[in-house]
Amino acid sequence: MTGPSPLRALIADDEPIARRRLARALARLGGVELVGEAGDCDQTVGAVRALRPDLLLLDVQMPGGDGFAVVDRLAGALPPVIFVTAHDGYALRAFEAAALDYLTKPVELPRLAAALSRARTWIAASDRAERIAELQATVAALRAAPREAQAPSRDLWVKGRLGHQRILIDSIDYIRAERDYARLVIGSQSHLIPETIAALAERLAAFGFLRIHRSLLVRQAAVRGLGRRRCGGLVARLPDGTELPVGRSHAQRVQRALGVRPAAE
Structure with a gap:
């Protein structure tokens, strides 16, 4: 007796590293x-449209x-959708409903398995068209929500030996890239998280973090x-x-951001 056919999945994410991580997680499951x-x-x-997947990880x-x-x-033509994102703001409860x-992100295996x-349950059900209509209605409602409801969270969660810990973004001094990870430095302490420096640079720009080097972000107020x-x-x-090197390609932009008149190299 054969088991159920595998789910045909498509991963959509602009970060190649994030796609690889998710693909590895799917393979493990x-x-x-x-x-x-x-x-x-x-x-x-x-x-x-071309591949007609059973599932879209978006x-x-x-x-x-x-x-x-x-x-x-x-x-x-929309298949069932699982949203996968680094942002856990107001949309979380609405989409879960x-x-x-x-x-x-980072997606944990038990959560992905669930x-x-x-x-699989949804694909086997007879109300797929109704569920798609619900998803589209939710998207419309989220877009119409007040802008203040979309305020980004002012903290990050890091995973350690004792579980998850909340880190206030305003407490971070600087962030250093370590291959596919990033290290948050807070005084004499540090925490490693599975995000790229590029993703964090975009995510934390609104909180006053400045890219000063290809491998470094610094909280502007800490300089x-x-x-x-x-x-x-x-x-x-x-x-x-602590002295953090400023990359030559970033130097003039960093000086302008800090209110220093750029000097010729």
């Missing part, structure tokens, strides 16, 4: 065939629009001064004496 990947809205719409924020735009554009599921189980290294490059000085 089994029962899913990854039929394709997409990196922006147009690619996602085209891939869904990021909310992508170039060329967003996940909501993908839902709108696919209309009657009306959409198939809404997962926040979402896949929910997808106490700019200095010069012997080799001529700039450094950003923190109150505890």
Whole structure:
């Protein structure tokens, strides 16, 4: 007796690293065939129409629009959708109530397994058209929500030996890239999180974080001064004496952001 056919899934996310992580998680769980990947809205719409996946794992924020735009554009051709995003604001409760599921990054295996189980149940049900209509209605409601409801969260969650810990964004001094991860530095403490420096730079710009180097973000309010290294490059000085190198390609923008008149290199 053969088991159920694997779910044919499509991953849509603008970050290749995020796509790889999610693909590895799906492979670990089994029962899913990854039929394709997409990196922006147009690619996602085209891939869904061409590949007709059973399930779409969709990021909310992508170039060329967003996940909501993908839902709108696919209309009657929309497969079941699991939203996967780094942002856990007001939309979380609404999507859990009306959409198939809404997962926040980093996605944990038990949570992903539960979402896949929910997808299989939905695909087997007879009210799929009704559920799609509910999802589209939810998207419309979210877009009409007051802007203050969309305020980004002012904290990050990090996972440690004792469980999850809330880190206030305003307490972070700087963030350093460590390959596919990032290290949040808070005084003498640090926490490693599974996000890229590029994703964090975009996410934290609204909180006054400044990209000063390809591998460094610094909270602008934590910078106490700019200095010069012997080799001529700039450094950003923190109150505890830490000196962070400023990349040459970032130097003039960093000086302008800090209110310092840019000097010729």
